[in-house]
Amino acid sequence: MSIIALLTDYGLKDHYVGTIKGVIKTINPKVEIIDISHNIELGNVLAANFLLVQSFKFFPINTIFISIVDPDVGSKCEPILIQTKNYYFIGRNNGVFSQVLENEIIEKIIVLDNDNYFLKPISNTFHGRDIFAPIAAYLSKGINPKEFGKEINSNYLFNLPLPKPLIKEDVIEGNIIYVDSFGNLITNIHKNILKNELSKYIIKINNIEIKGICSTFSDVRAKDIVCYIGSSQYLEIASNFDNLDKKNPDLKNQKIIVIYKVD
Amino acid sequence: MSIIALLTDYGLKDHYVGTIKGVIKTINPKVEIIDISHNIELGNVLAANFLLVQSFKFFPINTIFISIVDPDVGSKCEPILIQTKNYYFIGRNNGVFSQVLENEIIEKIIVLDNDNYFLKPISNTFHGRDIFAPIAAYLSKGINPKEFGKEINSNYLFNLPLPKPLIKEDVIEGNIIYVDSFGNLITNIHKNILKNELSKYIIKINNIEIKGICSTFSDVRAKDIVCYIGSSQYLEIASNFDNLDKKNPDLKNQKIIVIYKVD
Amino acid sequence: MSIIALLTDYGLKDHYVGTIKGVIKTINPKVEIIDISHNIELGNVLAANFLLVQSFKFFPINTIFISIVDPDVGSKCEPILIQTKNYYFIGRNNGVFSQVLENEIIEKIIVLDNDNYFLKPISNTFHGRDIFAPIAAYLSKGINPKEFGKEINSNYLFNLPLPKPLIKEDVIEGNIIYVDSFGNLITNIHKNILKNELSKYIIKINNIEIKGICSTFSDVRAKDIVCYIGSSQYLEIASNFDNLDKKNPDLKNQKIIVIYKVD
Numbered sequence: 006m007s008i009i010a011l012l013t014d015y016g017l018k019d020h021y022v023g024t025i026k027g028v029i030k031t032i033n034p035k036v037e038i039i040d041i042s043h044n045i046e047l048g049n050v051l052a053a054n055f056l057l058v059q060s061f062k063f064f065p066i067n068t069i070f071i072s073i074v075d076p077d078v079g080s081k082c083e084p085i086l087i088q089t090k091n092y093y094f095i096g097r098n099n100g101v102f103s104q105v106l107e108n109e110i111i112e113k114i115i116v117l118d119n120d121n122y123f124l125k126p127i128s129n130t131f132h133g134r135d136i137f138a139p140i141a142a143y144l145s146k147g148i149n150p151k152e153f154g155k156e157i158n159s160n161y162l163f164n165l166p167l168p169k170p171l172i173k174e175d176v177i178e179g180n181i182i183y184v185d186s187f188g189n190l191i192t193n194i195h196k197n198i199l200k201n202e203l204s205k206y207i208i209k210i211n212n213i214e215i216k217g218i219c220s221t222f223s224d225v226r227a228k229d230i231v232c233y234i235g236s237s238q239y240l241e242i243a244s245n246f247d248n249l250d251k252k253n254p255d256l257k258n259q260k261i262i263v264i265y266k267v268d
Numbered sequence: 269m270s271i272i273a274l275l276t277d278y279g280l281k282d283h284y285v286g287t288i289k290g291v292i293k294t295i296n297p298k299v300e301i302i303d304i305s306h307n308i309e310l311g312n313v314l315a316a317n318f319l320l321v322q323s324f325k326f327f328p329i330n331t332i333f334i335s336i337v338d339p340d341v342g343s344k345c346e347p348i349l350i351q352t353k354n355y356y357f358i359g360r361n362n363g364v365f366s367q368v369l370e371n372e373i374i375e376k377i378i379v380l381d382n383d384n385y386f387l388k389p390i391s392n393t394f395h396g397r398d399i400f401a402p403i404a405a406y407l408s409k410g411i412n413p414k415e416f417g418k419e420i421n422s423n424y425l426f427n428l429p430l431p432k433p434l435i436k437e438d439v440i441e442g443n444i445i446y447v448d449s450f451g452n453l454i455t456n457i458h459k460n461i462l463k464n465e466l467s468k469y470i471i472k473i474n475n476i477e478i479k480g481i482c483s484t485f486s487d488v489r490a491k492d493i494v495c496y497i498g499s500s501q502y503l504e505i506a507s508n509f510d511n512l513d514k515k516n517p518d519l520k521n522q523k524i525i526v527i528y529k530v531d
Numbered sequence: 532m533s534i535i536a537l538l539t540d541y542g543l544k545d546h547y548v549g550t551i552k553g554v555i556k557t558i559n560p561k562v563e564i565i566d567i568s569h570n571i572e573l574g575n576v577l578a579a580n581f582l583l584v585q586s587f588k589f590f591p592i593n594t595i596f597i598s599i600v601d602p603d604v605g606s607k608c609e610p611i612l613i614q615t616k617n618y619y620f621i622g623r624n625n626g627v628f629s630q631v632l633e634n635e636i637i638e639k640i641i642v643l644d645n646d647n648y649f650l651k652p653i654s655n656t657f658h659g660r661d662i663f664a665p666i667a668a669y670l671s672k673g674i675n676p677k678e679f680g681k682e683i684n685s686n687y688l689f690n691l692p693l694p695k696p697l698i699k700e701d702v703i704e705g706n707i708i709y710v711d712s713f714g715n716l717i718t719n720i721h722k723n724i725l726k727n728e729l730s731k732y733i734i735k736i737n738n739i740e741i742k743g744i745c746s747t748f749s750d751v752r753a754k755d756i757v758c759y760i761g762s763s764q765y766l767e768i769a770s771n772f773d774n775l776d777k778k779n780p781d782l783k784n785q786k787i788i789v790i791y792k793v794d
Contacts, residue, residue, distance in 0.1 A: 041549030131499030236657030394762030
């Protein structure tokens with residue numbers, strides 16, 4: 006028994022997610038379906054990347070991920086299936102898997118152009134139901150990926166990499182790449198590019214200056230702003246007992262400057 | 269193994285949906301539960317109809333659907349079970365299945381009045397937990413529908429049909445029947461009542477005039493209003509890269525006029 | 532096959548809940564996961580208590596409940612496992628199980644301090660992924676609770692009991708303990724402390740006076756305020772066809788006075 010994990014911007018108000026699950030279960034009653042999120046900001050491919058990067062390695066080997074975030078509904082980005090050493094990824098060729106693939110070994114990329122495995126009639130606006138769900142379900146039943154279409158080279162993948170921080174000696178200039186539902190701001194500054202003495206860093210964002218990277222929220226007083234290495238492995242900025250993004254909604258659009266202070 | 273699919277206006281903040289699942293699993297650990305939506309607008313029976321009509325045919329044969337939308341909590345609309353050729357529907361006799369039944373062959377309608385299969389004590393306000401969940405669970409275990417109560421005639425069904433569009437020669441006057449979470453307005457104008465030359469139609473709603481029915485969103489420029497045949501099979505109106513309902517919240521209450529323009 | 536039921540304040544926008552499910556499924560592919568709610572008000576331990584008390588008894592015997600509500604993220608409240616006669620409860624020792632335990636027979640309490648069963652490296656901010664999910668998964672596989680850490684005495688449990696109403700002869704002074712998504716206000720006045728003649732009660736809250744406790748919503752006219760014994764077994768106050776909390780958001784902070792009127 007395998008797992009199909011779903012990540013979409015469909016929301017949870019309509020029937021869309023339920024319908025996709027019905028399609029999958031009709032084709033393969035034995036496969037298990039797990040939701041990662043259906044509340045990605047509409048069309049935000051970078052947010053979809055972040056959520057998938059943060060979650061996929063925690064799923065069992067051979068999990069099939071469907072990620073549907075489609076800023077340009079009905080556009081011509083082909084539907085693709087990417088098989089890596091450990092997982093399968095199904096979605097549109099719009100960069101939605103770029104960041105996952107930075108750390109995965111690609112084994113095969115298939116353009117999903119064999120409509121024998123599609124639901125008919127194919128709508129123009131709900132490929133989640135008509136293409137992605139049935140392909141994932143047939144794949145979970147053991148159909149060979151080659152059956153779904155022609156193989157392509159990874160050069161054909163639309164690439165939307167994580168913006169890299171600028172590093173100049175002891176100064177790092179980063180960006181906010183995701184805001185979670187607690188209002189915590191997650192940056193693109195990975196802990197691996199920081200030195201061990203975290204207390205020696207000074208963090209500047211807008212006109213805010215924070216001294217030292219803490220272990221966790223409770224290292225600062227209530228309502229104070231705190232910098233810490235998040236469960237994401239990236240530097241995060243938050244307000245203890247508070248929603249930093251709601252309190253200061255402009256912060257997420259600002260550069261973040263991290264300075265290592267030599268004594 | 270069979271499936272129970274849930275559609276309610278309970279929301280996802282409280283324990284209500286989880287409690288229903290606990291009740292079902294206690295009675296039949298083997299049945300699988302799939303959520304269609306729990307965010308139907310409170311008491312909106314027409315919206316529940318739309319979501320169920322759009323999704324039920326994509327579920328495996330013999331799926332048991334529970335649809336709970338109860339504008340008049342604790343009212344006297346009896347709980348019923350409808351068995352059709354392919355599916356089972358459990359809910360209150362308040363019209364919540366009217367549109368589904370327009371295309372299904374009814375085999376049996378049972379009023380759920382045998383309280384041997386209810387959870388005791390029965391509350392006045394949470395029949396989802398005390399009546400609908402246990403009945404669905406026992407049904408999924410193979411209990412004969414006749415055990416749950418007395419059979420009734422379809423004349424006793426409260427009927428809440430889809431409002432039909434008015435058709436006068438080349439002019440169709442329709443309504444918005446559902447607004448999805450993207451702000452797309454879905455009308456009651458089915459593609460089957462439209463002629464093939466979709467580009468020859470002119471669509472009027474409020475003081476907006478749209479020329480031609482497109483294939484999909486990306487046929488128009490960003491922020492432009494687009495008419496297209498949706499995955500629902502109905503004519504839909506949306507704004508590309510935008511939430512039309514948020515931008516123009518009054519539109520959903522307006523008539524939509526669709527005119528076929530002979531050259 | 533057993534069940535792990537989840538109750539958190541993580542929300543449904545991010546990857547957090549999906550990641551937890553991935554962790555569980557990787558350790559025990561056979562266990563079933565059911566969501567109670569992930570939309571508890573952030574850090575509201577009393578709300579978590581209410582939702583768990585209302586739902587847990589409806590789940591199958593041996594269900595493992597994870598309840599994560601952590602007002603003080605990364606604080607020093609130890610992670611614990613409580614085994615009762617019928618269920619298992621996993622969470623932080625911050626009172627999140629206090630009200631459940633008022634009616635359960637405790638068999639064993641374990642402090643989860645054996646990090647052999649944790650996910651490594653352990654983050655400071657996502658113990659749901661790194662501690663609670665793997666412990667629940669291993670427990671569902673049959674690992675003996677004693678393996679997870681040292682046993683402690685129930686005196687060490689942080690206690691956050693349900694505030695009890697004051698009773699003085701025929702007058703009860705209670706509080707609102709939960710507001711559900713319909714805006715219904717749920718009090719701490721259990722039906723067991725009320726006399727049978729419910730129509731003889733007068734209920735006062737703020738400057739509102741309600742005569743009699745009804746059976747259900749439809750006993751009063753639309754928009755009227757109604758008092759009734761809810762599915763929670765507690766006295767609830769609501770507005771028929773309306774969201775009482777939205778209409779009158781201050782009510783939830785008021786005392787509620789219930790007076791039995793002898794003729």
